[in-house]
Amino acid sequence: MHDVVTFHRVSKRFGATVALDEVSLSVPEGQIAVLLGLSGSGKSTLLRHVDGLQRASTGSVSVLGTDLATASGTRLRALRRRVGFVFQQFHLVGGLTVLENVCTGALGGLRGPRLGLFTYPKRVRQEALRHLDRVGLTEQAFQRADTLSGGQQQRVAIARALLQRPEILLADEPVASLDPESAGQVMRLLREISAERNLTVLCSLHQVDLALSWGDRVIGLRSGRVVLDRQAAGLGRDEAMAVYSAVASVPAAVA
Numbered sequence: 001m002h003d004v005v006t007f008h009r010v011s012k013r014f015g016a017t018v019a020l021d022e023v024s025l026s027v028p029e030g031q032i033a034v035l036l037g038l039s040g041s042g043k044s045t046l047l048r049h050v051d052g053l054q055r056a057s058t059g060s061v062s063v064l065g066t067d068l069a070t071a072s073g074t075r076l077r078a079l080r081r082r083v084g085f086v087f088q089q090f091h092l093v094g095g096l097t098v099l100e101n102v103c104t105g106a107l108g109g110l111r112g113p114r115l116g117l118f119t120y121p122k123r124v125r126q127e128a129l130r131h132l133d134r135v136g137l138t139e140q141a142f143q144r145a146d147t148l149s150g151g152q153q154q155r156v157a158i159a160r161a162l163l164q165r166p167e168i169l170l171a172d173e174p175v176a177s178l179d180p181e182s183a184g185q186v187m188r189l190l191r192e193i194s195a196e197r198n199l200t201v202l203c204s205l206h207q208v209d210l211a212l213s214w215g216d217r218v219i220g221l222r223s224g225r226v227v228l229d230r231q232a233a234g235l236g237r238d239e240a241m242a243v244y245s246a247v248a249s250v251p252a253a254v255a
């Protein structure tokens, strides 16, 4: 398995704030890497460096073979089409149908604006329906997106991201606004989709139990630093608590 994301001594400063501090890590193809950390630890900043939404102050980021520091605007746009993003707040258009929301995932590869479902090519609509089926929402396809529950809306957002045919999926606290049951369903879905497509997933979370249950690997961040980086499988309760301590309070100790 080759690495699809590599950070080498990446630091990011916003004025006096150090959001990322000498972060080095590599993520191999197909892995689910969970970024675990408290609010403000740098999780979102790290994710935004993967698709070039933010640029490192120092250090280098390479994604799918592209060095982001030297990539042209065209190259960066092409790269972004290969990287999907889902967010805590789903970012659906509430007044549009579920199916139309999914279709918007194809916009990066189409020319011109699309107003209305039937302005999308048939192949796009068919593919969108297949992804809706995969996330278990076929019956809701023609419902307004804002009539769905939070968990359902996040599944729509995942279907929309899949329409991009991403090689990497970034998920920024995808379950933070969901109840525990819906959170588990969304994390299970991400895991299944990753396995089916060999899709690499970088997912930020606050919850240790979800990180251990659904991640292949847990990367703990505190004050922009990687304070823990290890496989999730086989971690016992005591070790799980150590994971939590590492990101929450105890002085830095890289496992």
Ligand SMILES: Nc1ncnc2c1ncn2[C@@H]1O[C@H](COP(=O)(O)OP(=O)(O)OP(=O)(O)O)[C@@H](O)[C@H]1O
Pocket: 014, 017, 018, 019, 037, 038, 039, 040, 041, 042, 043, 044, 045, 046
């Ligand atoms: N655009 C920005 N301008 C100034 N400071 C920023 C900016 N983006 C992030 N920061 C700061 O960088 C630090 C890391 O923020 P980041 O959003 O990456 O943390 P996080 O772990 O994702 O937090 P949360 O869990 O609350 O989303 C914080 O101190 C934040 O205030």
